[in-house]
Structures are given as structure tokens and as C-alpha cells.
Amino acid sequence: MSASFIQSPAAEMMELLDELSAFSAPGDGVTRLLYTPEWKQAQQFLLNRVAESGLTAYSDSVGNVYGRLTGTGPDEKVVLTGSHIDTVVRGGKYDGAYGVAAAFTALRYLSSVYGSPLRTLEAVSFAEEEGSRFPLTFWGSGSVTGLYDGGEAENCKDAEGVTLQEAMESCSLSGEESAAPRNDIAAYVELHIEQGIVLERTGTQIGVVSAIAGQRRFAVSVKGTANHAGTTPMGLRRDALAAAAEMVLQLERSAAAAGDPLVATTGRLEAFPNTPNVIPGEVVFTLDIRHSKEDELEAFCAAAASAFEEIAKRRDVTVDITARLSASPAPMDSGLSAELEAICTRQGRTYRTMVSGAGHDAQLFAPRSRTAMIFVPSRAGISHSPEEYTPPEELAAGLDVLIALLYKLGYEEMNDNGFAPHNTKERWT
């Protein structure tokens, strides 16, 4: 049986989070890129810690690390919870790692208090989500959910030209292909910092995620005529930057008019030749547009493209809009969301239903398993930065909600949805 708790689950989770943050490349914040020595040490540390804790520790062919608490019921399907272990360059200690630390802590705690569950629970530390080393994202959860169809290991290279396969081999992984997709996941639950400012601004403890927004990315190229800034009268210009500026403002205005949860951003813009005394002849910029509903996302993008073309025509410049990424919205399971709301109410916590504008491992599970996400506030909405911070009591609140949902899913008897009360112990609220 598992080792007993000598401190509160929240304190144990904080300790684990601190320990994980020590596995980092030098520099500010936490930098733990896929298949680097610090990444390998972090996953090995988790494997050892999980094994000591009484959970069954194992890892798969891409290096996802699991802790399994085997159920005693007839259903062989698994309730999985976790997040990713990798970070961006100079990231914070909460993005991903919080969900990992909470998942392993929750299972150890449930096991120590309630013993074996009816349904098998697993905690997972996914190998990769951020896309910060190789030109691919969700290498961990994507491998589990069948996102990859082979060839990635051989073809993807990092900035130094190291292939994903070579990187895997350096971590004693087979390096051949992604893990085999799992068909035994009944539910996936992920706890994560919000990475936004909505919870903080509204003074809310818990975000119950209703959907992960779909996303479209586009590259826009505007071409006019580069000309002398002194000798070209205003009326004879084909200024690519002024045209791009009008498009950026048009995007902002129409996004504000569309209202939440639509967000639209130009994050990157470059002008050519980018010289003070030359009218820009070309500007390239990006669009990042997100919404939780596919049809509204699609309609917004189409309207933006039309507006851009109208601006280009009026200004006698050309515009080319190239799609770069298209991810469908991932609705969370409404039954699990309702359960999360009920748990918050029982626990006396403020909560709000919200769309996640950021992508998460959960979006890959949503089409195939019952999936839920829980958010806690991010101070000033900052993430992907050493400044990332959430106070311990807010992290603890998220852990409590996670434990309650896992109790519900793992220990209560099956109902029509495949889950229901298991009354051997006092119920976790």
C-alpha cells in the first residue's frame, strides 16, 4: 500500500513543484526543453518519486511518465489526469508542471486515504506540449491520442539540426516512432494555470473550462511600392505599412465588435526595407484568431479577409493571406463541467465557466474521451515568463477541486455515464 501523507496534499504538491523547477537549463526562470538533460532528469525524478509513492510507475516510448493506481472494478478503462513537463525558453514554474505535480499528488493522496479506486486512475507527465525545441507541438499527448502518423522522429530537427529521433536516443528512448495511441482512456482531466487575467480581474478562484478555443493562424503579405520618403507626395504613395496598419486596426475593431470569446491578434509584423527614409514597399504580419465555436471562427476569418482585400484595393496595394494553422475548437464534456461547478459550490469556491484561449493537452483528448479542464488564476495574466506566479492557496484550491473530481470518477459507482458513487469512505467534497 502507499506511503502515508506526513503533510497536507497542498504542501506536498508545492514541494514537488519546487523540486521540478530545479530541473532547468541555466538562466532566468525555468527552461526545460524536450529531451534535454534537464528534461530527462525531471522525468527520471518523477518516475522514482512515483515508484516510491506506491503508484505503479512506467513510461512509454516517447518518454511520457505515468503513475497508475489500478481500479478494482470491472471496467478496464482509465481516468487520466496530468499535463506536460516541458517549458518554453525562460518560462515559469507553473505552466504544465502544476498540472503534473497536482496529478501525482492527487493520486497518492486518494490512494492513501481511500485505497484502491473502482476505476483505474493514472497521473501523467507528458513529454512535450510547447513546441519550443522541435517544430511540432503536443508530442506527448499527441502520441497517446494518435495525432502523429509516423515520420516525425526522423524528419523533425531542432535549431541545431538534431533530429527528434537522435534526441530521443540521447534519452535512452527507442527513437523509432511515437507511442502507440491509447484506446483505454475513459476520461482526461487537466489542471492548469489560466495564463490569462480573467480570473484575477474578476476575483474568481476556479475557472471551469467549457471549451478550448479553435484557432486559425494566417500570414499576411502586403505589397506596395518602396519609395523615397522625401520626394514622394502623399497622394502618389503605395505605402505597405500604412495599409497594414489599417488592417491591424480593422482586425482589432471587428474583434471587439464580435465580443468574447473571439480574440484576434497581430503579434508579428515586419516592414521592408525598414529604413526611416524609405516608404515601406512590403509588410508581412501574422493573424492569430480564436473562438470556441467553429462557425463563428470561420465567419470572422472570412470577414477579415474581405475587409483586408477592400483596404488593399482602395489603397492600390496587393494583399496575400496564407493559412498557416487551423485547429478546431475542443468542447469539454458538459457533464464533467457541471460536476466541477457542483464541486466548487460544495467547496464554497467562486468559479466561472470560461473558454480557454490557449491550447492544452486536453484538446487532443476532447474528441475521444470525456474531458475536463480546471483553471486557477495567473498573477497579472503572465505566463511563458519567469514572472509567472500563482499564490500557494490558489494552487491548493485547484488541487482540492481536482481531487474531488477524481474521487467522483474513480471511487463512486458507475452510473449511466459510466461513473457513479462508491460509498466505502466518507465522500470527498
Added chain:
Amino acid sequence: MSASFIQSPAAEMMELLDELSAFSAPGDGVTRLLYTPEWKQAQQFLLNRVAESGLTAYSDSVGNVYGRLTGTGPDEKVVLTGSHIDTVVRGGKYDGAYGVAAAFTALRYLSSVYGSPLRTLEAVSFAEEEGSRFPLTFWGSGSVTGLYDGGEAENCKDAEGVTLQEAMESCSLSGEESAAPRNDIAAYVELHIEQGIVLERTGTQIGVVSAIAGQRRFAVSVKGTANHAGTTPMGLRRDALAAAAEMVLQLERSAAAAGDPLVATTGRLEAFPNTPNVIPGEVVFTLDIRHSKEDELEAFCAAAASAFEEIAKRRDVTVDITARLSASPAPMDSGLSAELEAICTRQGRTYRTMVSGAGHDAQLFAPRSRTAMIFVPSRAGISHSPEEYTPPEELAAGLDVLIALLYKLGYEEMNDNGFAPHNTKERWT
């Protein structure tokens, strides 16, 4: 006496222009930076050519090359004509070199047809105007007009760390300081390509420059908050790029409202962190604003700054505007401009009075000598490019107008303005 012409002055000028364009660093177009081997060869070639032509050839301590045709009259002051020999990197063969080739050709032609002038005429090939190698401009004409006050040779370094002094020494120049200012310049006349599209668009042969526009440059920094493009609702953003875009458009709109000759340009813009999925937290951009009237230029800049501050305040971002350059407008001599118009009328050429939005050596002479500038069309307004082009017949028209003005200034008897008819030969129209 001078060697006689065996071809038309226009043909000789074209030949000289072609010969000068051969002195170039490798690559597209013409690259002839100050004090490089190709620059030295070009100036040496001119010195030799001038000496052969019967003009008195000499150069000064910064490497300006002159050809002098000494006058027989009592006035010791000089009528100077020319332009600069240096180019930008991968520039064209006309900017600067056309005015040089025309100046030397004009003097040789006047000398061969009319003999010695009443007033001394000099042609000049200024060492530098573009600022393409060292962080200073007008090193040639500025040295002659007292722009520099010492220390530049020692302190200015090119991108490779070579000081201006070392570069001068590599061309067998003293390298000590700039040339002594000349106080003997009665008039300066410069023939140049327009570097704009006004003459071409209006089908005009000759531009009579009324003034060289004054110029202000500013660096603008807008600071908001970098945040996640997915998780930050539109209403909670402090988007530095959207704010900058509004400023760029405001500048364009107010410049169009001000009307010619006001021009205002954002040529350079950079966003930070410049990543597709991050709302830009900072944007820096440049302003280049020009007008021929100091008070209107000043008022426009002040209004733009106010408008930017209003935009920043409304958007809850900060804006800092730093002045980087301030050059006063340089009005040309109205008497000489009137004479140019009369010459065009006599020669049956179309002309228009116009402001030069580009800077030229002439602007340094304007406050101290009677100064005139003549423009010929630039195809598509293109300059500072290997694509720079003006057809030979349009270059010839500019040469004819230059010769006529130099005849007027050099060969006609003094009038109240210090210049007048000299009736020894048939008048040059």
C-alpha cells in the same frame, strides 16, 4: 586653351557618366562609398580628365575634386556647380554622378565655345553626401561650407571600425580635419535627378527647385503589455502594435490633410517580442516629416505629437517621442529660380516649380550663397537602386538648362545682383 569638342556636350556627358559608373564595388548597380578604392579611382580619373580638358584641376584636403575656369573680370568670387561622387550601397549611376558629369562637361563646353568667362566658374565633384559609409553626411559640401567643427575625422568610424581619418589616409589625404570653409562662393548650382515621381507623372522636363524641404526625424516608442494572444480578451489588452498602427494612420491622414509639400512617413517599425501568439508589448517606429516652411513643419510635428499622446492615453499605453534630426528648410535663390524659368521658356521646355523633399549638397550653400537646383525626371521615381534611370534626352535637357544658367552667371556683365550680360559671343539660350 581647352581641347575642342568632337561630339555634342550631351554625348560627352553621357560618356563621362558611363565611365564614372564603372568605378564600383562588385554587385548590382553602383556602389562607391567614401574613401574606398573605387571612390579613389573615380576622383583620380576625374582629376586626370579635367586636367586634359584645359580646366585647372585640383582637389582639397577631404578629396573634393574641382575643375576651375578662371574669370577675367574684377570679382574674385566663384560660381560653383556640381554634386557628389559617392553612392549608397547598390545605388544607381545617376544620383550625384549626373550633376558631376554635367558640371564638368558644361564648363569644358562653355570654355571651348565662349572662351574665358567674366566670372570664375568651377565644377566640383564632392567627396560625400549620402552617409552610407560613416555616420555623417555631406562630408564634401559640409567641409566647404563650414558644417563641421573638427573632431569628426578622429571620431567617426565605419561598420568595420575604420576611422574617417584612417580612411582618408588610405586615399593619400592628410586625414587631419575637414577642408577649410570657402568664403569665395558667389553662387552654387546643382543639377540632379528628381528621385521622385512628380516630373514623370506630370510629363514635365525640368523641375525648378524653390526650396529643399526641412526635415524632422523622431523615434517613437509605444509601451503596452505583452500578453498571451489566446487568453487575453480584447477588452483587457494594452496592445502596443494596435496603438502604433493607429498612430501611423493618424500621421498619414493628417499629412494628406496638410497637403503638398508636407510629407510624413513611418519607414521603420519593430514590434516586441514579435511572436505570432503574443500581443506586442512594445513597438518602436520612426517618423520622417518634411516641409519647405519651418513654421508649418514645426506646427505639424507638434500636432502629431499631441495626437499620439491622445491615442496613447485613450489606449492606456505610454508613448515616448524622441527627436533624432532637425534640418531647416533651405530656400533657393528666387532670382536664380526665375532665371531658370526664363531659360526653360526660351528653350521651349516644360518646367514646374517644386520643393525638393530629398536633401542635397545645395542646402548647405543656400544660407551663404545664391543657390539654384535643377531637376530632371527619375523613371518611376526610383533612386538609391540599380533600377535608377533617366533617358539620355532628359539628361541632355537638364544639361542645356545648366549650361544656359552658367552662361548667364559666368559670361554676362554684372547687373545689380552682381551678374549681367557679357556680349562677346552669341548668347547661350
